[in-house]
Amino acid sequence: MKVTDIVEKLGLNVFSGHEGLGREVTGGYVSDLLSDVMGHAESGDLWLTIQTHRNVMAIASLKDISAVIITSGEKPGDDTIAQSNQEGIPVLGTELSTFELAGRLYSLLN
Amino acid sequence: MTFEYKVQGGDFTHAGYASSQVKKMLKQLDVDNVVIKRVVVCLYEAEVNIVAHAWDGVISIVLETDTIFMKLTDNGPGIPNIEQAMQRGFSTASHEVREMGFGAGMGLPNISANADKFLITSEPGKGTTVEITINLNSTAV
Ligand SMILES: Nc1ncnc2c1ncn2[C@@H]1O[C@H](COP(=O)(O)OP(=O)(O)O)[C@@H](O)[C@H]1O
């Protein structure tokens, strides 16, 4: 499944990184602790978080995350958006909580 | 080949720069992806530790045909008890740093899990040196 399919099926906002909407999604990871993501996320994962600062993009890029989904209606910072566009890794958003989104995403991917 | 990067304490906007440069370089050299990932985890965590805990530092990368050696030397408060610092969950990070999602006390354990050789030496009040070696042609940790 591609990022764009997930956007469509779950009604997500696309804040930035449109170039990367064709990236392949192979799984998901949920965490707001950056070292946890660093240590455990797999490449191709969607990353669900409420963190909005630009270090999220540095990690997403280093780990080859397919896209970042910011939950609970939080918005990415300007420098996060800029880096997302530069890396071509989408930053998506939802009003849903991480719990609700993860549930829907899990059934979609499995 | 030897490369050097400077790291400024407190400068979270550039945290991860060296890691991303090294990742690109290893990709160009066609190093196995699993190995690149381990290098990236180690270097990022060690780099962020300088940003989060020290004043300034230098990263030197020595790339040879079959190994990468990464040495991070900082001026900073040092680590009074390395054994304690190595424990999962131990962190002295500030409240602000924790709010950003850093400071979970998982950095050094992440390095230890991904490095082939890992050595920390520290002089309290002066600084810390972290030395990490990873074999480039084996995927096993
Ligand atoms: N370069 C460093 N200079 C000073 N203290 C450090 C350094 N690296 C690590 N430490 C100490 O070791 C602790 C654990 O490090 P780490 O496992 O990376 O967790 P975290 O960075 O999330 O606190 C830090 O909280 C800090 O007290």
Ligand SMILES: [Mg+2]
């Ligand atoms: Mg750390």
